[in-house]
Amino acid sequence: MAATKVLVVDDSLTMRALISGALERIPNVEVVGLADGADEARAMTEQFRPDVITLDVEMPGMSGLEYLAEVMEKRPMPVIMFSTRTEAGAEASVEALRLGAIDCFPKPKVATPAELDKIIGKLGKRIKAAKSADVRAAVAAKAAPAAALEWNGRPLAIGADAGNTKNLFELFGTFPANCPPTLVVQHIGAGLAETMVAKLNDEIAPKVVLATDGMAVEQGTIYLAPPGETHLVIDSWPNGKLRLLPRDPVAGERPSISVLFASVAKAAGADAVALLMSEPSEDGAAGMNALSAVGGYGIQQAPEGTNGFTLARKMAQQPVALDQLPATLVKLCSK
Known part of the structure; x- marks a missing residue:
C-alpha cells in the first residue's frame, strides 16, 4: 500500500x-x-x-x-x-x-x-x-426547512465523526421545527460541543441542546451528546429520558455511536430509526447490528465510490442518494 x-x-x-x-x-x-x-x-x-x-x-x-x-x-x-x-x-x-x-x-x-x-x-x-474520505465541494445553495412534520412517534438516532460536521449542518438545515426527537453522538473534540450547539441554534429551525442526565426526550429537539466522559443512551420509549453513563470507552470511543444505537434499538424496537454518517467501523457497526436484530430502520454509508447511503430493515435494502437523505428521514418519521 x-x-x-x-x-x-x-x-x-x-x-x-x-x-x-x-x-x-x-x-x-x-x-x-x-x-x-x-x-x-x-x-x-x-x-x-x-x-x-x-x-x-x-x-x-x-x-x-x-x-x-x-x-x-x-x-x-x-x-x-x-x-x-x-x-x-x-x-x-x-x-x-x-x-x-x-x-x-x-x-x-x-x-x-x-x-x-x-x-x-x-x-x-x-x-x-x-486518504479515502469522500470530500465534496462546498454547496452554494442552502436548503429550506421541510414543512411541519406529522410525526409517527419514531425516535431518530444519528452517529457521525468530526468530518461529517458539514453534512450535519446541511441535514439539520432541512429539518422542520417540529422534527422527530433526534439523539446525536458525534466524535468531536472536547470543548467543541457547546460551540456546535450555539451555531446550530443560530441557523436551523429545531432547538438544539447539549444532552444532560435525566433530560426528557421531546419532539422538535436535537440532543447532542457531550464528548469525553460519558455515553449517551435513552432509557425507554415512548416518554423516554436521556442517561449519561460514565462507563469505559467502547471501540475506543466515548460517547459511543454503537452504545446509543443499541439503547434506541432496545427502547423502541422496530420503531427505531438510525443514521450512521461515518464509515462503518468498530464504533457504529455493532450498533447497526443491534438495530437490525430488532427490525429497526438503519441507514448507513454505501460502499466507497457510490456516493450515497443504504436503507436497510431486516432483509430489505434500498439505495438512498445523498440529496435524498433528508426526505428519506422525514418519510420514515412521518405518519
Missing part, C-alpha cells in the same frame, strides 16, 4: 518541525512538504500532490480558515486542522469542520514532542482514514 502523503502547513517553524516529526513516526505516512502559509501551500500542493493537508487555523496573512474555504471550493481534499484550546479556538474549530475539514486537533499547550505524543495515535488514524 502506498504511503499517505501529508503536507504540513503552519506559520511556526517549531510547530512545523514538531508535527512533521510526529507524523514521520507513524507507519505508512510520508510528510512530503512543509509550508509556512497559503502561498507556499498552493505551490507545494501542485508539486507534491499530497493526500492530506494539516493546516494551522491561526496564521498571519490569509488565515487557515480562509485557505481551507479556498481548498474546499477549488480543489476539495482532506484537511485536518490544528487550533488553540481557547474559546476563539473552539469557534474557529467548529467553523473549520463546517467548511469541510475532516477533523480539528488542539495545538499542544507547550510546543514539545511529549505534548504532541498525547494526540498522535488518533491523529495517525484520522490521516490514514482521510
Whole structure:
C-alpha cells in the first residue's frame, strides 16, 4: 500500500518541525512538504500532490480558515486542522469542520514532542482514514426547512465523526421545527460541543441542546451528546429520558455511536430509526447490528465510490442518494 502523503502547513517553524516529526513516526505516512502559509501551500500542493493537508487555523496573512474555504471550493481534499484550546479556538474549530475539514486537533499547550505524543495515535488514524474520505465541494445553495412534520412517534438516532460536521449542518438545515426527537453522538473534540450547539441554534429551525442526565426526550429537539466522559443512551420509549453513563470507552470511543444505537434499538424496537454518517467501523457497526436484530430502520454509508447511503430493515435494502437523505428521514418519521 502506498504511503499517505501529508503536507504540513503552519506559520511556526517549531510547530512545523514538531508535527512533521510526529507524523514521520507513524507507519505508512510520508510528510512530503512543509509550508509556512497559503502561498507556499498552493505551490507545494501542485508539486507534491499530497493526500492530506494539516493546516494551522491561526496564521498571519490569509488565515487557515480562509485557505481551507479556498481548498474546499477549488480543489476539495482532506484537511485536518490544528487550533488553540481557547474559546476563539473552539469557534474557529467548529467553523473549520463546517467548511469541510475532516477533523480539528488542539495545538499542544507547550510546543514539545511529549505534548504532541498525547494526540498522535488518533491523529495517525484520522490521516490514514482521510486518504479515502469522500470530500465534496462546498454547496452554494442552502436548503429550506421541510414543512411541519406529522410525526409517527419514531425516535431518530444519528452517529457521525468530526468530518461529517458539514453534512450535519446541511441535514439539520432541512429539518422542520417540529422534527422527530433526534439523539446525536458525534466524535468531536472536547470543548467543541457547546460551540456546535450555539451555531446550530443560530441557523436551523429545531432547538438544539447539549444532552444532560435525566433530560426528557421531546419532539422538535436535537440532543447532542457531550464528548469525553460519558455515553449517551435513552432509557425507554415512548416518554423516554436521556442517561449519561460514565462507563469505559467502547471501540475506543466515548460517547459511543454503537452504545446509543443499541439503547434506541432496545427502547423502541422496530420503531427505531438510525443514521450512521461515518464509515462503518468498530464504533457504529455493532450498533447497526443491534438495530437490525430488532427490525429497526438503519441507514448507513454505501460502499466507497457510490456516493450515497443504504436503507436497510431486516432483509430489505434500498439505495438512498445523498440529496435524498433528508426526505428519506422525514418519510420514515412521518405518519
